[in-house]
Structures are given as C-alpha cells and as structure tokens.
Amino acid sequence: MRIGIDVGRATSTAVLVDAAGRVLAEAVVDSAPRTGLCVRRALAALGPLPGPVGAVAVVTDLARRPPRPRPVAVLRIAPGSHAALAPLADWPEAARTALGGLTGVVAGGSAVTGGSLGPLDRDGVAAFAARARDAGVRVFAVCAAGAPARPEPELDAAAVLAATVPGASLSLSYETGAAGLRERENATAVNAALGGWAEELVADCRAALRSARIAAPLCFARDDGGLVSAEYFARHPVIATAPASACAARGALARTGLDQAVVVDAGARSVRCLVVRDGEPERSTRLLPGPFGVRLALGAPEVVETDGAEADAVPATVARLLERVPGAGVLYTGGRAEAFGAPVGPGEPPAGDRERGTGRNATRADARTDARTDVRTGARADADPAPHGRYPRLTDAARYAARADCRIEVEQVISAPGRAELDQALAAVRDHALSRCVAAGAAPGSVRIESLAHAPVAYLPAGVHRVTVRAAGAPAPGATP
Numbered sequence: 001m002r003i004g005i006d007v008g009r010a011t012s013t014a015v016l017v018d019a020a021g022r023v024l025a026e027a028v029v030d031s032a033p034r035t036g037l038c039v040r041r042a043l044a045a046l047g048p049l050p051g052p053v054g055a056v057a058v059v060t061d062l063a064r065r066p067p068r069p070r071p072v073a074v075l076r077i078a079p080g081s082h083a084a085l086a087p088l089a090d091w092p093e094a095a096r097t098a099l100g101g102l103t104g105v106v107a108g109g110s111a112v113t114g115g116s117l118g119p120l121d122r123d124g125v126a127a128f129a130a131r132a133r134d135a136g137v138r139v140f141a142v143c144a145a146g147a148p149a150r151p152e153p154e155l156d157a158a159a160v161l162a163a164t165v166p167g168a169s170l171s172l173s174y175e176t177g178a179a180g181l182r183e184r185e186n187a188t189a190v191n192a193a194l195g196g197w198a199e200e201l202v203a204d205c206r207a208a209l210r211s212a213r214i215a216a217p218l219c220f221a222r223d224d225g226g227l228v229s230a231e232y233f234a235r236h237p238v239i240a241t242a243p244a245s246a247c248a249a250r251g252a253l254a255r256t257g258l259d260q261a262v263v264v265d266a267g268a269r270s271v272r273c274l275v276v277r278d279g280e281p282e283r284s285t286r287l288l289p290g291p292f293g294v295r296l297a298l299g300a301p302e303v304v305e306t307d308g309a310e311a312d313a314v315p316a317t318v319a320r321l322l323e324r325v326p327g328a329g330v331l332y333t334g335g336r337a338e339a340f341g342a343p344v345g346p347g348e349p350p351a352g353d354r355e356r357g358t359g360r361n362a363t364r365a366d367a368r369t370d371a372r373t374d375v376r377t378g379a380r381a382d383a384d385p386a387p388h389g390r391y392p393r394l395t396d397a398a399r400y401a402a403r404a405d406c407r408i409e410v411e412q413v414i415s416a417p418g419r420a421e422l423d424q425a426l427a428a429v430r431d432h433a434l435s436r437c438v439a440a441g442a443a444p445g446s447v448r449i450e451s452l453a454h455a456p457v458a459y460l461p462a463g464v465h466r467v468t469v470r471a472a473g474a475p476a477p478g479a480t481p
Contacts, residue, residue: 001053002475003046003214004402006244006395007031007038007060010268014042015398016049024050026395035060036204043212053216055475057227057401058205060220062197062241062291069193069292070139071100073132075125075161076185077144077153078109079117087143087185095292099193102137104128108153110146112457113415113464117145125157129164139169141192143185147174148412169195176236178411183287183297190291191238198237202230217478219441223300224281225250225400226407227475229441239298241291244397245272246281246301247404251396252331253279254403262321264314266334273304273317275324282324299409333396405472406442407450408433414454417463426454426467433469442473 001024006013008031016025027045031038039058074087083089087103088096106124109117132140140161144153151174158170171192173184205218219227221243233240249263259279265272275282281301290296304321306313318330393399410433416422430449437447454467 001049001051002402003043003053003056003216004398004400004404005039005042005056005058006247006397006401007035007042007058007064008244008267009064011394012038012042013395013398014046015395015402016046017399017402019054021403023399026398028394033065034204035065035201036208039205039208040211043208043214049214053214054477055217055219056205056209056214057219057221057404057475059243059247059397059401060201061244062194066291067194067197069095069098069190070196071098071102071137072139072141072189072192073100073102073104073128073135073137074141074185074189074192075128075143075157076103076105076181077107077120077125077142077157078105078181079107079145080105085182088189090182090295091186092293095294098292099189100135100137102132102135104131106157108157109144110150110153112146112149112413112460114146114149116150120153120156122156122160125160126164129161129168133165138165138167139171139192139195140165141171141173141185141189143173143181143188145181147172147184148178149414171195171235176238178297178299180297186294187238187296187298190294190296191236194237194241194291195234198234202234206230217441217475219406219475221247221397221401221404222407223298224283224407224409225301225404226472227401227404227441228406228408229475232440238291238296242300242303245274245303247397247400248333249274249276249281249301249331249396250279250404251393251398251400252333254400255393255396256331258329258331260325260328261331262318262325262328263331263333264318266314266332269307271306271314271334273306273314273321274301275321275328277325333393405446406437406440406475407470407472408436408440410436410467410469410471412467413457413460413464414467415464421463422454422465425465426452429467429469430471433471437471437473438476441475442471443476444473447471447473 004015012029012031014027025046029041029045076087106121108120142154142157147154154172171188173188176188176191218230220233220240222240223243225246245265248265252263260277283299284302287295287297304317412429414425416425434447438444450470450472452469454465457464457466
C-alpha cells in the first residue's frame with residue numbers, strides 16, 4: 001500500500017491505495033500552519049491502516065509558507081565576463097540582498113563540450129571560501145562553465161571549500177541545472193538558499209510519520225509530478241517547489257483516461273490552468289519566475305495563474321489554452337472548481353463544503369459515513385467509470401502522488417563525430433540517468449528510460465548534440481529514518 005498526501009493552503013488531502021493502485025480510503029482535513037501537522041491530521045483522518053505502507057508521497061508548494069532564503073556565497077568557475085553577466089546580476093534586488101550578495105569568479109571550467117578552459121584557480125577558491133567564512137556564510141553554490149559535460153572543476157572546488165570551511169553546505173551546478181551557464185548558476189544559487197526550508201520540511205514530515213507509527217520511505221513530488229526521495233529532495237529542493245498543479249492535472253487525467261486536456265486547478269486563493277499533451281503537462285521553453293522571484297529554466301510545467309476572485313479571467317484563459325490543443329477537453333480539479341463552471345457529480349457536496357473538509361470527500365471520522373472508501377472506483381485502478389471521472393475531485397493530486405514513480409531528468413551536451421561515437425555517448429547518458437534515478441529513491445530493479453531525445457546544437461560545430469533523458473522507477477522499499 002502507498003499513501004499520497006497533498007498539503008494545500010486551505011485543505012490537506014490523503015489517499016491510500018493498494019498495490020494495484022486502487023483507492024482504499026481518502027480523507028480531507030483543514031490545513032494547519034505547519035506541514036507536519038497537516039500530515040498528522042490527514043493520516044489520522046484516514047483511520048486504521050489495513051497493513052504496512054510501502055511509501056508516503058507528499059505534495060506541497062513552497063508558496064504555501066514562503067521561507068526566508070539562507071545567505072549563500074556564489075562561486076563561478078569560468079573566464080571573466082562583463083559586469084552585466086556577473087553572478088546574480090539578473091536577480092531581483094530583494095532576492096540578491098537576502099542571499100547576502102557574496103559572489104566570486106575564479107579561473108577554470110570547461111567548454112560546453114567538455115574541453116578544458118584552463119586549470120582551476122585553487123588559491124582563488126580558498127580565498128573566496130575564507131571571505132565567506134569571515135562573513136559568517138557557510139552555504140555555497142558552485143557553478144563551473146561546462147560542468148554538465150565535465151564536473152571535475154566543481155568537484156575539485158568543493159574539496160577546497162570543504163577544507164577551508166569545515167561543515168559547509170555545498171550545491172554543485174552539474175547536479176542541478178541545464179546546460180546554460182547563467183540558468184544553471186541561478187538554479188544552483190536558489191537551490192542552496194532553499195536548503196534550510198527543505199531540511200525543516202523533511203524533518204517535520206518524518207516526525208509526523210513516526211507519530212503515526214508508519215515506517216515507510218518518505219518521498220516528495222517534484223514540479224513535473226514525479227517523485228524523489230526525502231534525501232534527494234533535501235539536496236535538490238529547487239526541483240520541487242511548485243508540484244501541486246502538475247500532480248492535480250496528472251490525477252485528473254488518470255481518473256478520466258484522457259491524454260490531452262486543459263486542466264483548471266481551482267484552489268483556495270488562485271486558479272491555475274495548464275495544458276496536458278500526450279499525458280504530460282506542457283513544459284515551458286522559456287525562463288519562468290521561480291522562488292524569490294528569480295527566473296529559472298528547469299523545464300517546469302507552464303502554469304497560467306489568475307486570482308481566484310477574478311472569475312471572468314478563467315474562461316478567457318481556458319479558451320486561449322484550448323487553441324494550443326485543438327479538440328482537447330477541459331478538466332477541473334480543486335476545491336473551488338464548480339465556481340468556474342465544473343459540474344457537480346452525484347453525491348458531491350458544494351465546493352465550499354469540500355474546502356472546509358466536510359461532506360462527501362471527508363473521512364468516516366469526519367462525516368460519520370462510509371465516504372472514506374471511494375465507492376466510485378470500478379474496473380480500472382486509475383480511472384473512474386464514466387461519467388463520474390468528468391467531475392472534479394479535491395483529492396486528484398494526492399491520488400496521483402500515491403501511485404507515482406520516482407522520476408529524474410538529465411540534460412547533457414555531448415560531442416560525437418560519428419554514429420558509433422554518438423551511440424556510445426547516448427548509452428553513457430542513459431546509464432547516468434538510470435543511476436541518478438536510483439539516487440533519487442527508485443528501486444534499482446524498477447528503473448527504466450521513459451524518453452530520450454537528442455538534436456544537433458545549431459550554433460556549435462557538427463557532431464555536438466544536446467541530449468535529454470528521463471528515467472523513472474518505483475520508490476524503493478525501506479523505513480522512515
């Protein structure tokens with residue numbers, strides 16, 4: 001059995017599924033300020049569990065309780081550049097100030113294809129580390145030019161930083177971002193700044209599982225809807241700051257059996273719309289505002305958000321998005337879906353009751369009925385019998401998380417002059433993606449390649465390809481630490 005828990009601003013939902021993905025119980029409770037308390041309440045509302053739990057997956061957005069960023073020292077390993085391209089130069093002033101504005105550039109790094117740009121300036125790294133230590137900063141973001149193709153300069157710099165500042169917290173860009181230097185650097189700096197938030201969230205949720213006597217691996221949903229282990233999330237929180245809408249969209253599609261739609265996620269304070277094509281939330285190809293207002297390029301789903309009070313804006317947004325997927329339907333999810341045109345299913349309470357955690361979607365303990373068992377699930381484990389799948393559910397995100405796999409994505413630039421070299425390089429990237437998926441919490445025997453795409457890089461010499469690989473696997477068994 002597995003449990004998915006969606007912690008929102010107004011309500012928190014929990015869903016228990018069996019090994020085949022069939023829903024055994026679901027619950028809706030009022031949210032509390034702390035995520036751990038929300039998890040405790042949701043687990044208690046599920047009632048006694050009929051057996052051991054294999055994994056618990058938590059879905060929650062950073063925006064629910066925005067944290068203060070940790071002070072971070074940002075080190076770039078690359079040739080010098082114009083001041084307008086310096087580290088953090090394109091950040092909002094408030095975010096740059098919150099991080100402390102401590103940056104440095106040292107010689108070294110690689111070309112995008114992995115060729116060395118010169119030896120690492122180790123003395124420069126040590127001097128920067130000492131400057132950060134003297135300023136009371138013990139968190140570092142390290143970004144080297146060409147790191148996805150050749151991470152050694154970052155690893156060597158990390159060794160110098162750790163020796164100069166014992167116990168330092170390090171975020172390395174080759175583990176975090178895409179191929180572009182500035183985009184990767186920004187993602188790595190944000191990742192380092194979020195470390196405290198992630199560690200607190202993991203500790204809070206683990207304490208909640210222990211209090212419920214659940215000894216199961218803890219996972220967190222990432223922004224594209226896949227899962228990662230708590231340990232991986234604590235090291236790479238930037239990939240999991242806004243997963244709720246993607247999980248809700250995937251859950252809505254699962255209950256209908258559709259593979260393309262415009263999904264309207266009507267939450268307590270805002271309405272978020274996104275396009276799903278071929279079963280996947282459509283990703284942005286441009287920079288999107290991320291934590292602290294920093295624009296990031298991490299391939300997150302493109303979500304169009306409107307104020308929940310502006311009901312007239314939602315139909316216009318939906319109509320605009322439908323132009324991108326002709327013939328697609330509109331699916332609704334979230335606690336306020338009926339306010340924006342969604343139908344109310346048989347036996348469903350009004351939206352306001354679902355927001356308060358009472359009525360049809362409540363647990364037996366709350367509603368004093370048998371509603372904790374989802375009587376509408378039929379022959380398919382992942383979809384409702386028609387026509388009920390068309391009706392919105394507040395538990396869509398939790399349902400999806402309870403069934404989801406661990407998932408990672410690797411992007412690299414490779415140089416291969418011929419077909420044989422290209423095949424060899426692609427095999428190496430595939431192996432790397434499978435290893436990263438296991439590191440992200442997947443059971444080794446379950447990992448698989450979901451997709452592999454590669455294309456020549458037009459502005460570089462022939463034989464240079466950008467490769468993107470997605471790998472997935474079921475959460476590995478284990479116990480909550």
